[in-house]
Amino acid sequence: MGDDTTAQRLRLLQAEFVQPTRSGPGDGRKATQVEAPAPLNIGIVDRMAAAAAEIDDHMRAVEPPAHTPARPRPANPADRYEWWRHGTAHLAPQLQDAREQVIYRQGLEYDLAMGDTSFIRRHPCPGCGCWGLFWREAQQAAVCVNHYCVDDDGLSRTWSLAHLAQQHIARQKSLKISAT
Ligand SMILES: [Zn+2]
Secondary structure: OOOOHHHHHHHHHHHHHOOOOOOOOOOOOOOOOOOOOOOOOHHHHHHHHHHHHHHHHHHHOOOOOOOOOOOOOOOOHHHHHHHHHHHOOOOOHHHHHHHHHHHHHHHHHHHHHOOOOHHHHHOOOOOOOOOOEEEEHHHOEEEEOOOOOEOOOOOEOEEOHHHHHHHHHHHHHHHHHHHO
């Protein structure tokens, strides 16, 4: 019953950036090129392929439980998040947290791929707790605006998406625990 917004975002990206490949029974006519194919955004296609490969790598490393039949790997990467959750539901809680961190991070990466960095504002700075993070494209990192939140060299502290994802999943978990 996990959060499926990452899968939803991937479906959006697929609809936008992956050309539908026509297959199945034809209508008898020869396929004719009516218009030039839309240019693919290679960066986004690569991003999606890397995310799918990351899930596959994780699943290959998992020993399935003997009593639960393994589900076949879905053809659509957007369906692999549920497949991954199902196939790893028997693992230790910290391994499941690590899985949720990856899923959440991939969702953030899809946002970035769509040019949307507003997700940064939903994350407090892991260093000082302020809500002044912004995304710095050149560094591919979230940067804190707080002048007192600096590293040993006096530079603004920066955070990777993986770090923000780890903090987010930990925060969600503590909210869940305090709500029960
Ligand atoms: Zn900070």
